[in-house]
Amino acid sequence: MEFIIDTVDLEEIRDAVDHLPIVGVTSNPSIVKKTSPKDFFGHMREIRKIIGDERSLHIQVIATEADEIVKEAHKIFEEVDDKVYVKVPTTYEGVKAMKILKAEGKNVTATAVYDLMQAYMALAAGADYIAPYTNRIGNLGNDPFELMAHLSNRIVEDGYDCKILAASFKGVQQVRDAFNAGSQAVTAPVSVLKAIFENPSISKAVTDFNNDWYSVYGEDKGLCDM
Template identity: 40%
Template sequence: MELMLDTANLAEIERGLATYPISGVTSNPTIIKAEGGVDFFVHMRKIRELIGESRSLHVQVVSTDCASIMAEAQKIVSLLGPSTFVKIPVTQEGLEAIRILSKKGVNITATAIYTTLQGILAMLSGARYLAVYYNRMLNIDIDAAKVIKELSSLLWANSTSCQVLAASFKNINEITTAYASGASCCTVPYSLLCTGLSMPSITKAVHDFTTNWEEVYGKRTLLDL
């Protein structure tokens, strides 16, 4: 299993790396927009410096025709390193680019996946990750968990190195359901990860433990004993 951060905010990435078992960082044009017109490649290099070479960086193209997608992919790889994953939406033009680039050894994250067929085509075309848009699928009445389960079973059956990367989450239940349905990786906003550890029940449990300890030993910790 893997957990990635779905953000381009440097402060969030730094805090996330300090707390959570993060294996990579994903981004897209919407996430970049939230950073307010930053110098794109300079900003991506700063992210790479923060996460190091051992974690994956996923950077999305913005062109929509095959030739331009491939040109952008080559620029991404040349400026950010060959270990960078190029995110390409699974359209007809995108699928053609995925097939050609993957044969050249470029790491591909196939994105904007809403259907099992899209995932199958991307997998057969050489993609390393299949980015399934969980919440967006639910919003248009697509059974996201079913799609993840179908793709995961196909990946296992074919012994491929491709992985299902669930994305687009709005609550904790969606994340846990995606993992339980077979996603080997989820990419999650930093704020949503924080929400998962800020439940009142967790806070109360820790407070009760502290209170019970202090009733016996006072303000001393284990280091004082």
């Protein structure tokens, strides 16, 4: 089970990596727009410094033709490092680019997945991660969790070395359902992951425990004061 965050905000990344069991960072052009760094590659290198080599960094291409996608992927490797997972939209040209990049031994994340057969194409092309768009699939009237369950079964049955990286979340319930449907990883906004802890029952339980402690040993007297 992998928790990955979908952001390029440096302070948000620092905070999330410090507090949560985060194993990677993903981005796309729309996520980049929210922060709008002037030096894109310098910003990506700074993210790498924050998360270290042990966590995954996923950067999306802009090109739509296979040859140009591969060129942009090489630019990413040159400017950041060759450990980056290049996010390639799962289009007709994108699948061709995935095949080329995997033949070169590069890391590939297949993104913009809305359909099971689309996911199967990315799987057969050798993608390391496949990213179904959970909320967007649901908004189209389809079941993203059924897609994940079928894809997970295919990965296991055929022995593929690939992980489902569920994406596009609006709430904690969707994240939970994605894991339960067979996704090995999720990439979500930090705000969604923080919402896990916003249950008022959690705060009440902690307050009640502390009040019982202080009633015995005195206000503001913690374990380190004993």
